[in-house]
Amino acid sequence: MNWIDIAADDAVPPGDVIGVETAGLDIALFDVDGTIHATDNSCTHGDGRLCDGFLEGHEIECPLHQGKFDVRTGKATYAPADKPVRSYPVKIENGRIWLAVG
Numbered sequence: 001m002n003w004i005d006i007a008a009d010d011a012v013p014p015g016d017v018i019g020v021e022t023a024g025l026d027i028a029l030f031d032v033d034g035t036i037h038a039t040d041n042s043c044t045h046g047d048g049r050l051c052d053g054f055l056e057g058h059e060i061e062c063p064l065h066q067g068k069f070d071v072r073t074g075k076a077t078y079a080p081a082d083k084p085v086r087s088y089p090v091k092i093e094n095g096r097i098w099l100a101v102g
């Protein structure tokens with residue numbers, strides 16, 4: 001696996017979401033009960049950016065049309081979102097958040 005260093009391990013406020021652009025990727029990072037999850041930041045339905053959405057539990061609501069995704073898997077859980085967003089394996093090491101990008 002190819003791991004990239006994406007942010008400090010305290011970059012995501014508890015229960016919140018941030019966007020990070022790095023290495024040609026646009027990533028949304030989520031903190032759910034102290035666990036970091038990562039998906040693509042672009043909604044699969046349109047131009048919504050998930051980092052501007054509303055995180056409730058393990059679901060992110062897109063700010064544009066209120067479609068929802070499970071941030072643990074990227075699965076679309078509420079219409080009009082119906083295609084998954086890509087999710088990425090995450091590890092925390094040396095005070096940093098690392099993403100596996102393939």
Ligand code: FES
Pocket residue numbers: 043044045046047048062063064065066067068080081
């Ligand atoms: Fe995200 Fe439409 S752009 S639900």
